[in-house]
Amino acid sequence: MPTLELKIERLEKLVGKKLSIQDLQYDLQWISLDLEDINEEEQTVKVEYNPNRPDFSSPEGIARTLKGYYDLELGLPSFEVSSGNIQMYVESSVKTVRPYIVCAVVRDINLDEDEVATLMNIQEQLHWAVGRDRKKVAIGVHDLDKIEAPFRYLAIKPSSISFLPLQGDGSPMTLEDVLKYHEKGIKYAHILKDKELYPILLDKKDEVISFPPVINGILTTVTDDTKNLFLEITGTDLKAVNLALNILSTTLYDMGAKLETVQIVYDKQEKYTTPNLNPDKWEISTKYINDYLGLNLSIKEMIKSFEKIRMSANKSSKKDYLDILVPPFRGDIMHPVDFTEECAIGYGYFNLPKIIREGCIGEYHPIQKLANKIRTIMIGAGYIEVLNFILANTRRQYDLMKQEYHKQEVVEIANPISEEYNTTRTTILPKLMETLLFNRSEEKPIKIFEVGDIIKLDSKEDTGAKRELHLSVVSYHEEADYTEIKSTLDFLMNTLGCSDKIYIKINDNPTYLSGRSGDIYMEKNKIGEIGEIHPEVLLNFKLEFPVAALELDLTNFILK
């Protein structure tokens, strides 16, 4: 989750109210902010905001909502935008590279130290929260007075132009060189991978403004003397670039700057102007909202709730409907249901009633019921229950157990983060051997069991694999032998009432000692194995005493 550091003093100034850390600790949670950290000494707090609210990426954005919470300012915040005469020509060459650009002009900026820091930080935050690390959205902030309009957004051959990038070594670089040698270029080269043309922003004199989404030109560097800003936001999603521009420009507006539109001209014909700070309008049923929340708010109460969350709401022409206006910095409203939460936050989650609705009879899952039955029997037999991961490692599952790897029944993970886990288990026994290895210096006897899932490929299943409930049991001590584990199996089968259906056929299984192991059958089906573990397997797991073991597929015992 993204986080933001807030200075209490600055927040107080923006909200227009004295705030204590203690109060914020309580209040912020009700507008869906999480207080992560408190620094009493510096009088700052670190807040975590949800990814659906990128407008919380600046103190200005948080203050807007907080003013509503404190009843200091209600309804839709207003933003003035005057129409400018700067044009941005978008050439069709960007269509397959990075198709969208939106811009704004910001005049008469007078930023203090904190505001400059916010301006830097909000770009970082938006790159993450809206821009998927610049892939979807990349932001450029420039000194407007260093360049001459109109501007052009186009895609060119990687080596066809050289410019001085920000944070470079002072020598001109081609776009290709930037991606190869510049720190930011190396970091973001993957976004332009396999593109024949690279996007570029040029001014009237063909000076490079920026090479999105990688780096700005040095020409437009913002300094203390900068008076007017040019904002450009490029990306692959029109909704996202507009949202980022709206959040950035409304934040600058709240810092006291003046906003001016830029005309975007596509292919020399299609025109529109940005930033577009007009609110979106939705018509929503009041009954729908009341039903969803379990409330019975009057129209008046509901309107107040929306105003507190900084939307505006008015009675619609349709009876019992509201016309709701959504501020331009909100990108998370996509369905009428989204207004239910807004209304609940405005009304206050703490005011919502707790209503219990009775009904339904709960039932155990037959598999869990069986698992618990087996557990009860096994602890009665003196075995300690263990739990292991279903994730497994092929070498330990097969090689160390002297078993062949049957590709046709084993799940294979395509992208394991470490080789430790590259598959899921098909039997539990190797996990118990690992458990013995891990505990081999503990007091003996060690008698353990696990009831749990294994996974096998199965083309009959729609996901291509099925889970089965297995039981595995091991006993580890000087005297452990076949008779001991056979007694355990007999006790288990007697208690389950199945001993008459169970028989054992001698087998030749490399995991076990020959002549002291067998396959367990239930009627005609093989359901498991039992025996003394082969000394080579013991040594593979660095064990020094005999191990008697069994593994059972419990599928046939499930009562349906």
Added chain:
Amino acid sequence: MTIKLEKQTINIFKELKKIKSNYVNASDFSKKLNIDYIVLMSAINDLKKNDLGDFTEKEVNQVSLNKEGILYLEKGLPERQLLNILLSSNHQELSLLDFLNLSKFDKKIFYIGINYMKKNRWIAQSKVGEDIKIVLIQEEYPETNIETFLNKFRKNNNLDYLNLSLEEKKIIDILNKRKLVKRENKIQRQIILTEKGKKVALSQIKELEQVSKLTSEMITSGSWKDVNIKPFDISKPGKLIQSGKIHPMIYLINEIREIFLSMGFTEIRGPIVESAFFNFDALFQPQDHPARELHDTFYLKNPKSAKLPQNKVVQAIKATHENGGDSGSIGWNYNWNENIAKKTLLRTHTTATTIRRLAEYYKNNDKTPIKVFSIDRVFRNEKLDKSHLAEFTQIEGIVIDENVSLSNLIGIIVEFYKKMGFEKIITRPGFFPYTEPSMEISVYYDKLGKWLEMGGSGLFRPEVTYPWGIKNPTRVLAWGLGLERLAMLKFQRADIRDLYINPIKWLREESYK
């Protein structure tokens, strides 16, 4: 006739026989034999059982020296100390003040001493102007009556007042006035031998056999009556037993399972190998969502591809992603790709199974309300360390019902967490991609004295439920939490991996909290 007694009792009996007088004071006797008083009295009780001995109790008016008295017994009374100083100073005559300085005595005690020196007629006092002088007036200074009597306390600091002579009683009065003694009434035990005890010859007494184990033979033959079963140190910790035991996590899971069942929820179970379709697409997660990326999800090489459910549903979900379909949403506005949905993976949350329950509801045309839960394993492609697992357990509950609301969800959640032992619960706004409205749950944990995030909840978005025919006013409430977070609070392990790697010592010793 022989009498069987414990060895210790026999020794004490022998000692009692040696005593000439009719009785002996119990506490004096324990000191003399150097035996603990309690051990002595339990032996006397043994003798009593065999009618060999007994004890009586009497009230004693006891006199003893207090702390100051004991000090003077050692160093001499102040008057004797001052006399000795004067004698060794070779002064026949000395001014009172000089004497005070010479003696280095406390002023008050000095004058008490001078007073008694005068009373004993050891010194005379003369006044010359302002100056008072003292003069030794005897040749010899024998022990006074008081000093003689004090010596009686040397043997035993507790004297029985009633046994003292009249003259001694008078001295006690003086000592009492000088605040050197204390007097109190006490119960004293006097040990006596019975007539039988006096007559019995030591040869008639045999040592009682002590055994550490009660045998079957002893019980059936009745010989247990003649043996002494050796007492154990009953507070000593017992040896660790080799027993079977349910894993603490399973115990915890079963407790939570019972809470769900008691609230009318039925347990469900779904596949671990899951399709991206059920894990992501059906939850309205856009196909370019970061949560679907490789570093969070275990994708599978084998099985490579999953079958999707009936085409009608697949088309509905495709439409929901692209333009909202019939859900009333504006959708994500991109081209939904069926092949991405067919990818196989290890499920990243049990909500995939919840969706399968919605599918079943749709297929069977089930009646509402439906209340189900799951407590099951999920997987995230993370590196393991002491606070991260790649496989863990999720707890999840859902309700499908007509006209259920956020207030109903709060009602259920408060009840659920109360049953888990949390008294204070806060439900506040939150965000989850597939619920709206969403709600975070925090509980107050007394032991740490702080609020902890303990799960998320919400109503499934219409984009999630409409493809399965669950349409307003039928809605789905859902909430979930991680089992391990709860387990780490309860079991206080330093390393979260311990929950799944079975340190046997921990399993043998951990309590079910």
